Amino acid sequence: MDSVFALAAANLVSPVILSFALGLLAALARSDLSVPEAAAKALSIYLLFAIGFKGGAAVAESGFGGTLALGLLAGVILSFAIPLVAFALLRVVSRLSVVDAAAVAAHYGSISIVTFVAATAALQSQGIAYEGWMVAVAAAMEAPAILSALWLVARKGGAAEQEEGLLREVLLNGSIVLLVGSFLIGVATGAEGLAKIESFIVAPFTGVLCLFLLDMGLIAGRGLREMRRGGPVSPALIGFGLLMPLIGGAAGLASALLIGLSPGGAALMTTLAASASYIAVPAAMRVALPEANPSVYLTLSLGVTFPFNLTVGIPLYIAAAVALAGG
Amino acid sequence: MDSVFALAAANLVSPVILSFALGLLAALARSDLSVPEAAAKALSIYLLFAIGFKGGAAVAESGFGGTLALGLLAGVILSFAIPLVAFALLRVVSRLSVVDAAAVAAHYGSISIVTFVAATAALQSQGIAYEGWMVAVAAAMEAPAILSALWLVARKGGAAEQEEGLLREVLLNGSIVLLVGSFLIGVATGAEGLAKIESFIVAPFTGVLCLFLLDMGLIAGRGLREMRRGGPVSPALIGFGLLMPLIGGAAGLASALLIGLSPGGAALMTTLAASASYIAVPAAMRVALPEANPSVYLTLSLGVTFPFNLTVGIPLYIAAAVALAGG
Amino acid sequence: MDSVFALAAANLVSPVILSFALGLLAALARSDLSVPEAAAKALSIYLLFAIGFKGGAAVAESGFGGTLALGLLAGVILSFAIPLVAFALLRVVSRLSVVDAAAVAAHYGSISIVTFVAATAALQSQGIAYEGWMVAVAAAMEAPAILSALWLVARKGGAAEQEEGLLREVLLNGSIVLLVGSFLIGVATGAEGLAKIESFIVAPFTGVLCLFLLDMGLIAGRGLREMRRGGPVSPALIGFGLLMPLIGGAAGLASALLIGLSPGGAALMTTLAASASYIAVPAAMRVALPEANPSVYLTLSLGVTFPFNLTVGIPLYIAAAVALAGG
Amino acid sequence: MIRHKAKRVEIVIEAIMARRLAAALTEAGVTGFTVLPVEGGSGRSGPWSREGQVTRAGGMNAFVCIVREERLDALLEAAYRVVERHIGVICVTDCEVLRAERF
Amino acid sequence: MIRHKAKRVEIVIEAIMARRLAAALTEAGVTGFTVLPVEGGSGRSGPWSREGQVTRAGGMNAFVCIVREERLDALLEAAYRVVERHIGVICVTDCEVLRAERF
Amino acid sequence: MIRHKAKRVEIVIEAIMARRLAAALTEAGVTGFTVLPVEGGSGRSGPWSREGQVTRAGGMNAFVCIVREERLDALLEAAYRVVERHIGVICVTDCEVLRAERF
Ligand SMILES: Nc1ncnc2c1ncn2[C@@H]1O[C@H](COP(=O)(O)O)[C@@H](O)[C@H]1O
Ligand SMILES: Nc1ncnc2c1ncn2[C@@H]1O[C@H](COP(=O)(O)O)[C@@H](O)[C@H]1O
Ligand SMILES: Nc1ncnc2c1ncn2[C@@H]1O[C@H](COP(=O)(O)O)[C@@H](O)[C@H]1O
Ligand code: NA
Ligand code: NA
Ligand code: NA
Numbered sequence A, B, C: 001m002d003s004v005f006a007l008a009a010a011n012l013v014s015p016v017i018l019s020f021a022l023g024l025l026a027a028l029a030r031s032d033l034s035v036p037e038a039a040a041k042a043l044s045i046y047l048l049f050a051i052g053f054k055g056g057a058a059v060a061e062s063g064f065g066g067t068l069a070l071g072l073l074a075g076v077i078l079s080f081a082i083p084l085v086a087f088a089l090l091r092v093v094s095r096l097s098v099v100d101a102a103a104v105a106a107h108y109g110s111i112s113i114v115t116f117v118a119a120t121a122a123l124q125s126q127g128i129a130y131e132g133w134m135v136a137v138a139a140a141m142e143a144p145a146i147l148s149a150l151w152l153v154a155r156k157g158g159a160a161e162q163e164e165g166l167l168r169e170v171l172l173n174g175s176i177v178l179l180v181g182s183f184l185i186g187v188a189t190g191a192e193g194l195a196k197i198e199s200f201i202v203a204p205f206t207g208v209l210c211l212f213l214l215d216m217g218l219i220a221g222r223g224l225r226e227m228r229r230g231g232p233v234s235p236a237l238i239g240f241g242l243l244m245p246l247i248g249g250a251a252g253l254a255s256a257l258l259i260g261l262s263p264g265g266a267a268l269m270t271t272l273a274a275s276a277s278y279i280a281v282p283a284a285m286r287v288a289l290p291e292a293n294p295s296v297y298l299t300l301s302l303g304v305t306f307p308f309n310l311t312v313g314i315p316l317y318i319a320a321a322v323a324l325a326g327g
Numbered sequence D, E, F: 001m002i003r004h005k006a007k008r009v010e011i012v013i014e015a016i017m018a019r020r021l022a023a024a025l026t027e028a029g030v031t032g033f034t035v036l037p038v039e040g041g042s043g044r045s046g047p048w049s050r051e052g053q054v055t056r057a058g059g060m061n062a063f064v065c066i067v068r069e070e071r072l073d074a075l076l077e078a079a080y081r082v083v084e085r086h087i088g089v090i091c092v093t094d095c096e097v098l099r100a101e102r103f
Helices: A002-012 A015-028 A036-063 A070-092 A097-109 A113-125 A134-140 A144-155 A167-173 A176-199 A205-229 A235-259 A265-276 A280-287 A294-326 B002-012 B015-028 B039-064 B068-093 B097-109 B111-127 B135-140 B143-154 B166-171 B174-201 B205-228 B235-259 B262-276 B280-289 B292-325 C002-012 C016-029 C039-060 C068-093 C098-108 C113-127 C132-140 C145-157 C163-170 C172-203 C207-227 C235-259 C263-274 C282-286 C294-325 D014-027 D069-084 E015-025 E070-084 F015-029 F068-085
Strands: D003-015 D035-037 D040-043 D046-049 D060-065 D088-097 E004-014 E033-037 E040-043 E046-049 E061-067 E088-099 F005-013 F032-035 F040-043 F046-049 F058-067 F088-097
Touching: A002 A015, A002 A294, A015 A205, A015 A294, A015 C098, A015 C172, A015 D046, A015 F015, A036 A113, A036 A134, A036 A176, A036 B039, A036 C039, A070 A097, A070 A144, A070 A235, A070 A265, A097 A235, A097 A280, A097 A294, A097 B205, A113 A205, A113 A265, A113 A294, A113 C172, A134 A176, A134 A265, A144 A280, A144 B280, A167 A280, A167 B280, A176 B015, A176 B205, A205 A294, A205 C039, A205 C172, A205 F040, A235 A265, A235 A294, A235 C098, A280 A294, A280 B235, A280 D014, A294 C207, A294 F015, B002 B015, B002 B292, B002 E046, B015 B205, B039 B111, B039 B174, B039 B205, B039 C163, B039 C207, B068 B111, B068 B135, B068 B143, B068 C113, B097 B280, B097 B292, B111 B135, B111 B205, B111 B262, B111 B292, B111 C294, B111 F005, B135 B262, B135 D088, B143 B280, B166 C145, B166 C235, B174 C207, B174 E088, B205 B292, B205 D060, B205 F046, B205 F088, B235 B262, B235 B292, B235 F032, B262 B292, B280 B292, C002 C016, C002 C294, C002 F032, C016 C207, C016 C294, C039 C113, C039 C132, C039 C172, C039 C207, C068 C098, C068 C145, C068 C235, C068 C263, C098 C145, C098 C235, C098 C282, C098 C294, C113 C132, C113 C207, C113 C263, C113 C294, C113 D014, C113 E033, C132 C172, C132 C263, C145 C282, C163 C282, C207 E046, C235 C263, C235 C282, C235 C294, C263 C294, C282 C294, C282 E015, D003 D014, D003 D069, D003 F088, D014 D035, D014 D060, D014 F040, D035 E033, D035 F032, D040 E015, D060 D069, D060 D088, D060 E033, D069 D088, D088 E004, E004 E015, E004 E070, E015 E033, E015 E061, E015 E070, E040 F015, E061 F032, E088 F005, F005 F015, F015 F032, F015 F068, F058 F088, F068 F088
Parallel strands: none
Antiparallel strands: D003 D060, D003 D088, D035 D060, D035 F040, D040 D046, D040 E033, D088 E088, D088 F088, E004 E061, E004 E088, E033 E061, E040 E046, E040 F032, E088 F088, F005 F058, F005 F088, F032 F058, F040 F046
């Protein structure tokens, strides 16, 4: 337990976390510090490309191993199942409508790729290896949760918009395509390809992550400021935002142990299950469940769960995974 | 011949080419993956600055050699002459109007700096040296083709807009100024200057090129999608887009042999002559020949000839140049 | 004296200065070369983050030393006092109104962080060390000058807008928050933190600075072009723009000697006092003194004083500081 | 310059719905429109800004669409079906255009 | 489609004043508006462009604000107080809106 | 607030022609206008979008230009000469302005 705290403390004084904190504080203090939208999008393209490529190159080195298919399957099942748990919990602890609860649930079933990236950075700084194809699992976990949410709404008689194009749109959204695409490029070009672009995607990676998290902090801080002014997010909901990642994480860790991932891979699977989407799922909800209130799900996933995972969650998940899956 | 295929195959599995392919496929599959306009422009500024500077620094190292003036002259003549060939060919194989044919011809006389950059990257990964001042030749080849096209239209009684400012505007367009300017900075500051900014313009170069080509792929893919919906680009025109680079390239290679360039330099001259503009010339055409249909010339240069050069052309041009100009 | 010229000459052929010159010339020649606004902002975020972080990490290494408090105090006093001198001088040499003169004065009391960055780059290339916390002094000098200017206007019966939020806004403006924030992150994470993001914020730094100065050159050039068309900037004002940095710089150098800074630190203090703001102060003036003519203060600070400092000033300040504060 | 009466319709809509609106307009025979970026705004669902956003859910667009009077109803019905359950505004102004053959 | 008469107010204002204008509008009970980015322009204070700017002093925004006729005066007074000493323009157009309950 | 009648002219034009339009307007004595970025659109020449573009040929701008009624014709003629052979639309709306001395 001590070492968890030590890890958490070490994690907290990393430039990555402190950059997030800086953004958060700047926004709460109403500084006009801001990152242009185009720059933020460019940073996210860089991160997705780099993390995908590195994963692919690692697979090209070490092979897929036997567990890739199991890993994908576990991820998809988790993404389908977690929203059901989240929905039930929300209906008990909060007064959210069916539509709002389903929308929030979808976010928790899906994943946050930046949380995943931060976890890989933490693993790397602790020298813990992981399966390169975990990025493919991350991609596979983005969409199923959306289907669960729409099913929940339909079952309760709600009118999720019968959007034909939606599933296609979600499966082909920019983040998934870029992540999977660069993963495949990494697999195809391997160590040789990596050598060519290493000084672009490996060396500066953590620094770019700092700037990206600065921006995430700014956005989360703006959201929290709205919340303080009396938004729709109650203390019970905040409690949900802190508890749900632990529930999801536990399910993720259990699955990881079941299919026999390495300690690093188990930590990542835990992180994925514990994290909540704020890129792909909000967009899908705006299309399919426009009546759901975006400030509820964005505040929870970006303002509560994301910082929780970044600061407390990740070191905890790593420690747990190492303890349970480790040598 | 075998080695050409081997080279082409090696070229095809490079991260650079695969990034282009990823963009192309994403656009064809109607993914919403996109690079913000400001980020794409920033990437192109980086590439122009880096390629110009490196060329200049190389010249500062090794001197201009005797052939710079000849190289520039050859480039200018090629840029003037190729549109005449292209125009004649287009009038035979297609039913394009005089104005449309002239506009397309201008693109093929001018050059694509990204194709040039990709060729330098390919040369570098094969360890083949080239004259640093080839970037100056690239800059010199951008504009003359435009004059040829306007002359063609005027000769046929067409009304090219009598735009006073146009020539000035083309000669001082951003890409040319940046390329020539950074080339001169490279010449002035030499190896010492290069050392100061090497880890910015050399090490990450190929990685940045990947992201830029991802964007190029997205744009080319969107263009091709329009084409499939029944645009104005006929099979005959596509044939032209595949044949013309070979004709232009042959002329470029012949000139290079005539003036005695190194194998690497000859490969670049071939590539320049084979490539078609999609940055400077389209803009000039919109001003001077607004009646010309942009989807014809953009689809051909960006959707057909650019991918052809990137995948098949460049390895072919390098192999030919090495075979004919090589030791 | 010889060595000053040698230094100035060496300074002039650095890629950094030549990039500025390229931008300047391109704008004067009315090239359409331009850097997207979002890219320019992203570059400035990078520079502020990097310079702040490196300063903080240096402090974490070597300790604050005894002079930090004195340095901050000296900076604040200089920022308050220099506008008074500048104002008096302007009222003598020019016919600017009280409001215009006060607005210009505010710019010269405040600082230009890019000039500061260029000075640190010059120090580094000459291997001269400096106190890492000078970035904190830079941040502390941004705002006081604004108060002096408003006081000058109020004393003359002018109506500076009684903007409640203004002081808060200035103190929490994006540049200050980012500079101070990243400085503190650097202090907190120290050499270990620096190691993690070194290849992002140290290695490519000078190259990024080149692109940023290219953009600064473009903006300065556009301003000068307006001026040539008969703007409100008289020769007397240009003389002020060249003289004032020397006056401010002398005051800065005297303070530095008084409090016993290292030669590098003294050079930076001189540079700060000599530089004129063009980011924070113009914005504050638009809010508080909207009647002041922005083309006067922007042309002077960005079109005259900034290039002067970049080319002649910095080598001069370094030489003077080394001569007077040095071993 | 001869000017012809027409209608100018301005539709502020979530960026995520823009593709659908464009498709609906095209289907309704409205082939000419211009899409403007929107930087921020405020409405019943509170204030928002595009700064630093990465989520594709944020952001809005403004469609400007100039049509002959007789096509206005078709346009509004098509637009309304897309906007119906979503936030956003639709506003119509009288205007005059040059080059009427283009509309 | 039933359309309701309303007013469309367009305010071009320095970006640095945008936050103040938004606050003033909100205070005057105008809670709906859309902010458009402006790329450049020209006026009595000369031409300007947003390209490559880093100073926060440059740049303008265009506010578009649709209100019921009876709130127009309150809106204009609030806006005028902010713009008064600053550069920028205010322009009012008649318009019609769908979904009048939103305004 | 006293309001004065004026005309609001909106010109959607290729970005590459924007510099020429600005010059033509200035020459015609129209010194006030605002240039908005355009993100995409659709017309007889098909749909387009600014995303990821690097060519300077793509992209459009929207000029908004408020003038006194008596200068409208001069403005339209100047604008028309620039737009004539190019794609793009010109649209005129009645409006009212505050601070009439500025126009
Ligand atoms: N009265 C209005 N005038 C102009 N834009 C509006 C107005 N009301 C809403 N909007 C725009 O529509 C968006 C959504 O509005 P709402 O549905 O009221 O939340 C806002 O963020 C604004 O961009
Ligand atoms: N007549 C006008 N029509 C449209 N926009 C204008 C007009 N006059 C001024 N503007 C805008 O307001 C800004 C400031 O104008 P001014 O106060 O005249 O310098 C200009 O840069 C334009 O963006
Ligand atoms: N009816 C219209 N309403 C608004 N914008 C239009 C309209 N028609 C054309 N445009 C704009 O003008 C551009 C060129 O139109 P076109 O000349 O028809 O290809 C389009 O891409 C749109 O941005
Ligand atoms: Na999850
Ligand atoms: Na060519
Ligand atoms: Na100063």
